[in-house]
Amino acid sequence: MRDVDPLSMAEEARKNLGTVLDPARRSALGQFFTPPATARLMASVCNLVRERVRLLDAGAGVGALSAAWVAEICARPVRPREVILTAYELDETLIPALRKTLIACARACAAAEITCTWKIHATDFIAAAVNDLDGGLFCTEHSVFDVALLNPPYKKFHAESRTRQLLRRLGIETSNLYTAFLSLAVLLLGDGGELTAITPRSFCNGPYFRPFRQHFLQHVSLTHLHVFAARDAAFREDEVLQENVILHAVKGVPQQPRVCIVQSHTPDDPIRVERDIPFERVVRPGDAQVFIHLVTDGEGSALAEAMEGLPCTLADLGLCVSTGRVVDFRAQQWLRARPTPETVPLIHPTHFDNGLIRWPKADTKKPQAIVSNLDSASLMVPAGVYVLVRRFSAKEERRRVVAAVFDPATVPCEAVGLENHLNYFHEQGAPLDWMLAWGLSLFLNCSPLDTYFRQFNGHTQVNATDLRSLRYPTRDTLIALGRRVQGTLPAQDALDALVVDMLKVG
Numbered sequence: 001m002r003d004v005d006p007l008s009m010a011e012e013a014r015k016n017l018g019t020v021l022d023p024a025r026r027s028a029l030g031q032f033f034t035p036p037a038t039a040r041l042m043a044s045v046c047n048l049v050r051e052r053v054r055l056l057d058a059g060a061g062v063g064a065l066s067a068a069w070v071a072e073i074c075a076r077p078v079r080p081r082e083v084i085l086t087a088y089e090l091d092e093t094l095i096p097a098l099r100k101t102l103i104a105c106a107r108a109c110a111a112a113e114i115t116c117t118w119k120i121h122a123t124d125f126i127a128a129a130v131n132d133l134d135g136g137l138f139c140t141e142h143s144v145f146d147v148a149l150l151n152p153p154y155k156k157f158h159a160e161s162r163t164r165q166l167l168r169r170l171g172i173e174t175s176n177l178y179t180a181f182l183s184l185a186v187l188l189l190g191d192g193g194e195l196t197a198i199t200p201r202s203f204c205n206g207p208y209f210r211p212f213r214q215h216f217l218q219h220v221s222l223t224h225l226h227v228f229a230a231r232d233a234a235f236r237e238d239e240v241l242q243e244n245v246i247l248h249a250v251k252g253v254p255q256q257p258r259v260c261i262v263q264s265h266t267p268d269d270p271i272r273v274e275r276d277i278p279f280e281r282v283v284r285p286g287d288a289q290v291f292i293h294l295v296t297d298g299e300g301s302a303l304a305e306a307m308e309g310l311p312c313t314l315a316d317l318g319l320c321v322s323t324g325r326v327v328d329f330r331a332q333q334w335l336r337a338r339p340t341p342e343t344v345p346l347i348h349p350t351h352f353d354n355g356l357i358r359w360p361k362a363d364t365k366k367p368q369a370i371v372s373n374l375d376s377a378s379l380m381v382p383a384g385v386y387v388l389v390r391r392f393s394a395k396e397e398r399r400r401v402v403a404a405v406f407d408p409a410t411v412p413c414e415a416v417g418l419e420n421h422l423n424y425f426h427e428q429g430a431p432l433d434w435m436l437a438w439g440l441s442l443f444l445n446c447s448p449l450d451t452y453f454r455q456f457n458g459h460t461q462v463n464a465t466d467l468r469s470l471r472y473p474t475r476d477t478l479i480a481l482g483r484r485v486q487g488t489l490p491a492q493d494a495l496d497a498l499v500v501d502m503l504k505v506g
């Protein structure tokens with residue numbers, strides 16, 4: 001057979017898959033295959049030098065990552081003598097192409113005088129890894145790998161699912177396949193072993209990923225994070241709109257003092273901005289949430305320092321942030337399209353209007369009112385001034401954090417229902433002072449806050465935990481800010497100038 005380079009072989013297989021793959025199965029198995037430029041970039045990040053290297057490619061697809069890694073090591077001046085490739089792939093329709101890629105890998109290795117053996121496990125990686133790592137009485141040793149190269153499937157699973165129960169056997173708490181794959185790969189690595197993975201950025205913050213972050217950082221030293229300026233850069237042809245990150249970490253060594261953060265527009269962009277950042281700027285010491293901050297430039301660093309240097313936590317201000325209590329499908333029986341004498345206003349993100357809540361709205365299909373009686377009372381908050389923040393923003397929206405003031409002077413009511421797609425700031429359950437609310441809204445709506453927020457939040461969801469983790473100006477400063485505007489949100493430039501002038505955080 002003609003010698004074909006393994007990555008071209010995997011790429012040909014990937015291109016042919018479009019016609020073969022069933023879209024439903026594709027979504028169930030989280031199948032987004034790595035294009036060659038991204039695979040090459042990932043392989044180039046692995047720098048382990050050993051005589052014998054055991055590679056783990058879990059969720060291997062058609063083998064693009066194994067192929068890129070083999071191409072990379074064959075081209076290096078210092079090469080291993082022996083490589084052992086282990087691929088796990090659950091979808092049997094991909095196995096013939098994966099086999100062809102691994103055969104091409106072995107040929108490429110032979111040409112570079114490297115002995116190569118390979119094995120495909122056409123099975124569930126999670127079940128196999130858990131069994132391997134938790135083999136019970138009769139198993140004393142589990143497989144050990146030197147390099148794990150992953151583009152794991154992205155898919156949520158339920159708290160009651162078998163996958164979740166399997167992972168609990170190893171004390172792994174996570175609800176997404178990609179973090180499950182990463183946690184298991186880390187456990188399967190030997191000391192000094194390297195993990196390189198491309199994943200969504202969502203693990204960097206958010207309460208659901210906290211156990212994962214803790215587990216992960218307990219086992220590895222984070223060395224390298226590569227972010228793409230364009231949201232869809234890593235998987236262009238698959239129209240993946242997640243923000244992705246390539247991470248590289250080394251198992252079983254103490255966390256190194258500095259982490260390399262790289263930003264490029266696309267994987268093959270020759271222009272890259274690389275910065276070595278102290279680890280404490282990536283994960284703040286003592287941060288109970290263990291957020292991972294991705295600061296890509298010097299200005300970003302200065303901004304982070306200014307935002308984190310603000311004097312108050314939310315608790316210092318005596319304030320709280322909660323998620324709106326009205327979940328549409330649970331409160332169905334109380335919801336009404338329009339206000340009636342027995343209802344109070346129900347506020348959705350659709351009622352946001354340039355920094356204020358305008359209610360009711362003429363052109364919305366959302367129920368705009370909620371019956372107020374003894375049974376629904378627990379869903380209401382007392383009438384008064386609150387600052388509301390949308391929990392979800394549209395992908396390409398200018399700002400991630402969008403706040404508006406709810407003011408009973410504009411929306412007269414005795415109580416109000418706040419829908420679950422909103423977070424709201426309150427004073428221990430009670431409404432806010434009007435001036436304080438406007439100052440807080442200005443602060444939340446300013447561009448520096450938004451830029452800073454994106455350093456640790458790579459998706460479009462704004463969690464109450466994220467807002468709780470921020471630092472804030474003092475109450476007096478917020479009130480002084482609120483005093484500068486008379487109940488209307490200034491244009492963005494003017495707003496930014498006001499906040500920057502008052503806080504010196506620009």
Ligand SMILES: C[S@@+](CC[C@H](N)C(=O)[O-])C[C@H]1O[C@@H](n2cnc3c(N)ncnc32)[C@H](O)[C@@H]1O
Binds near residue numbers: 034123
């Ligand atoms: C995001 S794709 C990446 C494929 C390949 N690594 C690449 O980079 O092109 C994830 C792959 O994991 C496979 N997969 C999903 N769940 C799996 C499981 N539980 N065990 C093994 N493979 C799985 C999917 O079929 C898919 O091929």
